[in-house]
Amino acid sequence: MISTLHRQRRNFISNAAYLFCALSAVIALIPLILILAYVILQGASALSIEFLTQLPKPVGETGGGMGNAIVGSLMLIGIASVLGLPIGVLAGTFLAEYRSPRLSWTVRLLADILSGVPSIIVGVFVYTLLVLTIGHFSALAGGVALAILMLPTVARTTEEMLRMVPDSLREASLALGISRWRTIVSIVIKTAGGGIMTGIMLALARIAGETAPLLFTALGSRTWPTGIDKPVASLPVQIYQYAISPYADWHAQAWAGSLVLVLMVLILSVGSKLYFGRKMRSVR
Amino acid sequence: MAGCITTSNLSAFFGDVRAIEGVNIEIPANKITALIGPSGCGKSTFLRCLNRMHELVPGARSTGEVVWDGKDIYAPDMDATEVRRGIGMVFQKPNPFPLMSIADNVSAGLRLAGMTRNKAFISETVERSLKMAALWDEVKNKLDKPGGSLSGGQQQRLCIARALAVEPDIILMDEPCSALDPASTQKIEDTMEQLKQKYTIVIVTHNMQQAGRVSDFTGFMLTQETGEPGRLVEYGPTSKIFTMPDRKETENYITGRFG
Numbered sequence: 178m179i180s181t182l183h184r185q186r187r188n189f190i191s192n193a194a195y196l197f198c199a200l201s202a203v204i205a206l207i208p209l210i211l212i213l214a215y216v217i218l219q220g221a222s223a224l225s226i227e228f229l230t231q232l233p234k235p236v237g238e239t240g241g242g243m244g245n246a247i248v249g250s251l252m253l254i255g256i257a258s259v260l261g262l263p264i265g266v267l268a269g270t271f272l273a274e275y276r277s278p279r280l281s282w283t284v285r286l287l288a289d290i291l292s293g294v295p296s297i298i299v300g301v302f303v304y305t306l307l308v309l310t311i312g313h314f315s316a317l318a319g320g321v322a323l324a325i326l327m328l329p330t331v332a333r334t335t336e337e338m339l340r341m342v343p344d345s346l347r348e349a350s351l352a353l354g355i356s357r358w359r360t361i362v363s364i365v366i367k368t369a370g371g372g373i374m375t376g377i378m379l380a381l382a383r384i385a386g387e388t389a390p391l392l393f394t395a396l397g398s399r400t401w402p403t404g405i406d407k408p409v410a411s412l413p414v415q416i417y418q419y420a421i422s423p424y425a426d427w428h429a430q431a432w433a434g435s436l437v438l439v440l441m442v443l444i445l446s447v448g449s450k451l452y453f454g455r456k457m458r459s460v461r
Numbered sequence: 462m463a464g465c466i467t468t469s470n471l472s473a474f475f476g477d478v479r480a481i482e483g484v485n486i487e488i489p490a491n492k493i494t495a496l497i498g499p500s501g502c503g504k505s506t507f508l509r510c511l512n513r514m515h516e517l518v519p520g521a522r523s524t525g526e527v528v529w530d531g532k533d534i535y536a537p538d539m540d541a542t543e544v545r546r547g548i549g550m551v552f553q554k555p556n557p558f559p560l561m562s563i564a565d566n567v568s569a570g571l572r573l574a575g576m577t578r579n580k581a582f583i584s585e586t587v588e589r590s591l592k593m594a595a596l597w598d599e600v601k602n603k604l605d606k607p608g609g610s611l612s613g614g615q616q617q618r619l620c621i622a623r624a625l626a627v628e629p630d631i632i633l634m635d636e637p638c639s640a641l642d643p644a645s646t647q648k649i650e651d652t653m654e655q656l657k658q659k660y661t662i663v664i665v666t667h668n669m670q671q672a673g674r675v676s677d678f679t680g681f682m683l684t685q686e687t688g689e690p691g692r693l694v695e696y697g698p699t700s701k702i703f704t705m706p707d708r709k710e711t712e713n714y715i716t717g718r719f720g
Contacts, residue, residue: 276519345556349620352514353570353627354546363573368560 213439220436223429229437233399233415239426243434245401246415249316250441252402253395253411254381256320261327262377266366268328269335269373274361285333292329299325300390308394316402316409319395323387327380334376338369371453378449382442388413412438463530464490464630464661466511466548471525472690473506473515480506482690484525486680490630493653493662495676495699497669499714502682503691504665508633511663512548513541530630546574549624553636555616557608557623564604566619567591570627586626593659594622595652614645621652625660632656634664638671650675669715673703681711 227242234241268288272281303322308314342365350360366373391397396408397418412434419431471484481503488494496504509515510523513534527534534544557566567587571577587604591597596618600611608619617637624632634653638646653662653675666672672679680696695702695711706712713719 343556345552345554346558348514348517348550348552349556349558349623350569350573351517351542352512352545352550352552353574353623354542354544355570355573356542359573359575364558368558 216432216435216439219429219432220434223433224436228430228433232401233430236424241430243410243412243415243430243437245398246410246412246434247437249395249398249402249410250385250412250438252316252405252409253319253323253391254385256316256405257323257327257384258381260320261324261380262331264324265328265331265380266335266373266377268332270339270361270366272332272336273339274365285336288329288332291325292333295389296322296326296387297389297392300392300394303390304393311406313406314394314396314408316395316405316407319391319409319411320405322390322394323384326387326390327384330380330383331377334380335369335373338372338376339365341372342368375449375453378445378453382445385442385445386413386438388417392417412441465530466631466661466663467526467528468511469526469528471507471510471523471527473503473510473523474521475518476520479690481510481682482692484682484693486693486696488661488663489678490661491657491659492677493657493664493675494678494680495672496663496665496680496682497667497672497714498682498691498694499684499719500667501691502684504682505635507682507691507693508550508635508663508665511631511633512545512550514545514550516541542574546570546627547629548631548633549627549629551617551620551624551632551634551637554640555613555620557611557616557619559607559609561608562605563591563600563608563611563619566608567622567626569623574627576627587622590622590626591619593625593652593656594618595648595655596622612645614641614648617641617645617649618652621649621656625656629660631661631663634662636665636667639667646671669717673699679703681706681708681714683710683714 225242227240228244229242229247230244231240231242232245233243268284272284275281299322303318303325307318307321311318346364346368347360350364351357355363391411391414395411395414397414398408398410400410402409416431416434416438419427419434422428466488468484468486472482473480484507496507498504506515511527511534515521515523523535529544529548532539534548558569561569564584564587565572567590568583571583571586577583588597588601591600596615599615600606600619603610608616611619617640621632621637638649641649650671653664656662657677664672664676676699678697679699679702681694681702682691683694684691695706695708697707702711703715706715
């Protein structure tokens, strides 16, 4: 009799635990769903071809768009990629492939610390480093700030992906008389390519939405970008400026901008997971 | 004749641990030499010293001499890549490159070591290597399929073809059949018999019957006590080692009294 009671009790606890875990998982998803739903609801009405392609109109005039901010964001991400991706991927390669214990330990520690540095601090740093020395705000400064922010993520993801490549492939390649560097490039990095690309896309998605480090580096602008040495508009900063403004139509445009930004991030992260994730599975 | 390899007083270390000690062996060209012995006696480590794969393990090093056709492969002016190109290796677990097609697997060494870009030569080599590895008939219609799509035994023969494509003198095989079924093992053994016309083969095997079947010479390695380095106990023609070994330990191992 006791054993029956005991069993019932045990089953009850087990079921309850399952229920709580499932419930928590669902609760964790709710913010994302709400954000998406709300942004779509609020933003879709102000979204139009005009919004995507036109410059902002002066206060008081209706219409206009955030075309310059979209281009500006792409430009900033481009600059950050050119600067940050090669260094990040090569640093990750160093960590995974050239196992020099002491230096690797230091680099890994610093990368982890860097990834924990608040993005506004990185902005302040680049402001002192570039904006003050050059004398004005610029797309380049914004790109540098974003590059610094993506460096640790790219380096560590690259490292982890390269580590997943079995040593037997490295040995197979070296035993054929293929040099170390060629083995790394043509066998190891290629094999881990899907995973590295996914990491890069996630890092890009991450920096696409960064606002704070751009406030005093790229600043913002109400015209089309004219060069990397000039201030440039970006979606997050434009959204911020429009959202804190007192004008109702700017608020609507801020929502539309948010929708564009969220879609960009979604396409980057979901797309790369689907595409490269499948490629990666075929390797293992 | 090209492809003989001699070691004198070869010892290998992992950090401070001595894995093998004082191995002296003369491996003749165009013969199959088998290395047998219980697990952990250093057979694989010894094999990996012969084409400088041992030193890839962090902290690993070796002392003594390994002379390949008159050249000391550990001489300062010897390039490890050159050594490995001349002394190829087939591993215990088949390890084809997963993202490459069957043909690209075979030609990987040629292409990535920068030996040639000549397309006609590459496809010729692919065909010849696959034929030598007795895999051509099974894959000739699907050369562009991934290497991983083959069965385990086929993958191992693909790895043999890949090693052959760079035209080495010597092929080292580290328990090449231990992950394969008997039918695949049979095919690999037949292949080895063909290959020895052109190549010197050194095979490490756990399987004494295999050593007896395929090899011309056999070396028996043993760790006397746990923690001790492995030594080459006896070495000679396979027929002699298997019928009237000089050493008691060899006889005990061959007759299955331990190991």
